[in-house]
Ligand code: SF4
C-alpha cells in the first residue's frame with residue numbers, strides 16, 4: 239500500500255503530516271515505512287530518533303560519446319528533450335549535468351558512438367525509529383536527476399500487502415512529484431488556506447486528475463471560522479480528509495522538534511479520518 243503526501247507548494251506542512259500519519263498508523267498496529275522522496279531537501283529524518291543509519295550510494299547511467307565513431311548526424315541532439323546534447327564542428331558533445339538518463343539517445347545512435355557509464359547522484363539512508371522504518375533519499379549537490387533517485391528510494395521498499403509505505407513527496411507538480419506519486423494507491427495533498435497555496439493546490443489536483451490518481455486534501459493551519467479553502471474544495475467535490483487547526487503550541491513544539499505526539503493528541507479525530515480513508519483504499523486495493 240503506497241500513500242503519498244504531496245502539496246502544490248512548499249511549506250504547507252507536508253513533512254509534518256507524513257511524520258504524524260506514520261506515527262499514528264504505527265501506534266494503531268500497522269507495519270509502516272516512511273520514505274522521504276523530497277530528495278533535494280529531505281528533512282523527515284531530522285525528526286526520527288534513529289541510531290546508526292545504513293547508507294547506499296545511487297548511480298544513474300549517463301551517455302558517453304566516442305568521437306571516432308560519431309558521424310555528426312544530429313539525431314541525438316534532436317531527440318534529447320533536455321538540451322543535454324549538441325553537435326559542434328561535426329561531432330556530438332554531451333552536457334552530463336543536464337542529462338535525465340532517459341537512454342533514448344543511446345538507442346537512437348545508429349553509429350554505435352554512444353555507450354552509458356554510471357554516475358553517482360545521491361545516497362539512500364535507512365534507519366528505524368521504534369517500529370517505523372524510514373528511508374531518506376538525498377541528492378548530491380549540483381545533481382538534477384531527482385526522479386532517478388526517487389525511483390530508487392521507492393524500489394528499495396517495494397509495495398507489500400499488509401504494509402503501508404508513507405511517501406513524503408517533493409512539493410510542486412513537476413517531474414520529481416510525478417515520479418513520487420506515480421503508482422500510489424492514494425495521495426493526500428496538504429494545503430493551507432492562503433491564496434498561493436490554493437493556486438498551487440489547484441495545479442497539483444489537475445496533475446493528479448490527468449494521472450488518474452485518487453486523492454483527498456488535508457487542510458492544514460486552518461484558522462477559526464476558515465471556509466475559503468474548504469468551500470472551494472466542497473464546490474469542486476474534492477474529498478476533505480482532515481482539517482488541522484493552526485496552533486501556537488504546535489508551532490512552539492515544532493521548533494524544538496517534539497511536535498508529533500502533541501499534534502496526534504490534539505487532532506486525534508482528524509487522524510482517525512485519515513486512517514479511515516487509508517483503510518477503505520486498502521480494502522479496495524487488496525480486493526483487486
Ligand atoms: S546520433 Fe550518434 S552519430 Fe549521430 S551525432 Fe549523435 S552521437 Fe554522433
Ligand code: SF4
Pocket residue numbers: 301317318319320321322323332336337338339340341342343344
Ligand atoms: S540519455 Fe536522454 S536525457 Fe540524457 S542525453 Fe540522452 S536523450 Fe538526453
